[in-house]
Amino acid sequence: MDNEGLERSAILLLSLGEEGASEVFKHLGPREVQKLGSAMSNLKTVTREKVNEVLSAFRLRAEEKSPLGLNSNEYLRTVLTNALGDDKAGNLIDRIMVGGDTSGIEGLKWMDSAAVAELILNEHPQIIATIIVHLDRDQASEVLKHFGERLRNDVVLRIATLDGIQPSALRELNDVLTKLLSGNNNLKKSQMGGVRTAAEILNFMSTTIEGSVMQSVKEYDAELAQKILDEMFVFQNIVDIDDRGIQLLMREVQSESLIIALKGASQELREKILSNMSQRAAEILRDDLEAKGPVRLSEVEAQQKEILKIVRRLSDEGQIALGGKSDDAYV
Numbered sequence: 120m121d122n123e124g125l126e127r128s129a130i131l132l133l134s135l136g137e138e139g140a141s142e143v144f145k146h147l148g149p150r151e152v153q154k155l156g157s158a159m160s161n162l163k164t165v166t167r168e169k170v171n172e173v174l175s176a177f178r179l180r181a182e183e184k185s186p187l188g189l190n191s192n193e194y195l196r197t198v199l200t201n202a203l204g205d206d207k208a209g210n211l212i213d214r215i216m217v218g219g220d221t222s223g224i225e226g227l228k229w230m231d232s233a234a235v236a237e238l239i240l241n242e243h244p245q246i247i248a249t250i251i252v253h254l255d256r257d258q259a260s261e262v263l264k265h266f267g268e269r270l271r272n273d274v275v276l277r278i279a280t281l282d283g284i285q286p287s288a289l290r291e292l293n294d295v296l297t298k299l300l301s302g303n304n305n306l307k308k309s310q311m312g313g314v315r316t317a318a319e320i321l322n323f324m325s326t327t328i329e330g331s332v333m334q335s336v337k338e339y340d341a342e343l344a345q346k347i348l349d350e351m352f353v354f355q356n357i358v359d360i361d362d363r364g365i366q367l368l369m370r371e372v373q374s375e376s377l378i379i380a381l382k383g384a385s386q387e388l389r390e391k392i393l394s395n396m397s398q399r400a401a402e403i404l405r406d407d408l409e410a411k412g413p414v415r416l417s418e419v420e421a422q423q424k425e426i427l428k429i430v431r432r433l434s435d436e437g438q439i440a441l442g443g444k445s446d447d448a449y450v
Contacts, residue, residue: 236265260323281312364439
């Protein structure tokens, strides 16, 4: 959610009344609550025009009483306590309003990323990796950004090669970060970490940081690096490339390869590609797709992989940005 979206959501929640806002918070995760809670706490003055605009967007009556202008911190405290209970609400309110502390892996999810990074910075990289895999992927990415390059690369490599966490190891970790498990010896190994987890975390990082991490992994194990790359960007992700990037890609892809690859693509991706073609070329591609008979899944996947190779080459050359992660801004 962008800053404008957070502000509008905060205004809406402050306008719902405590009971209504509490019900909304019950359906949100830790990261969503933290972001919205911070936005609500920081919302000091809002014009009636802005309130009316937000309420109209959600088809609510602008004439309803709004708590804006009252003590927003007290309002937020009541809402979060009703939604989350005293303990969780207390931890989050402390983080948002007065910078309090919290503990436990679950508790880390309610903390801001800088505080998490500071708390675990001096732990062994393997311990850090074990903690990181329990966080939401975007939060994990933000925490890693606060580390030095050497530690960050080491931790991501350990995440990628982590094939599970034994309950005994988690119990030892709980001695530092409070209890995460009940201590049942019969629990199966937790399926945390691995190539996909590393890829999902890297997807939230900027291109520069991602490149540094991947170079480090490649030096350690080139095959592992390729597995992570394969998980990071799949054919459907092409839909996130901007129009200019799609147009550059289409110049590099053979029409027959594109037709086969699109047989296994979503309608959204098809339309994204068609919208970046001339009207005549788009008509021809539509006709070719309709005329093309059934294609083996293995053949579709093979052509998609070939196109993904082109995507990665264009990305490495700096011609396209994958998923809007470019470090450069247009000026």
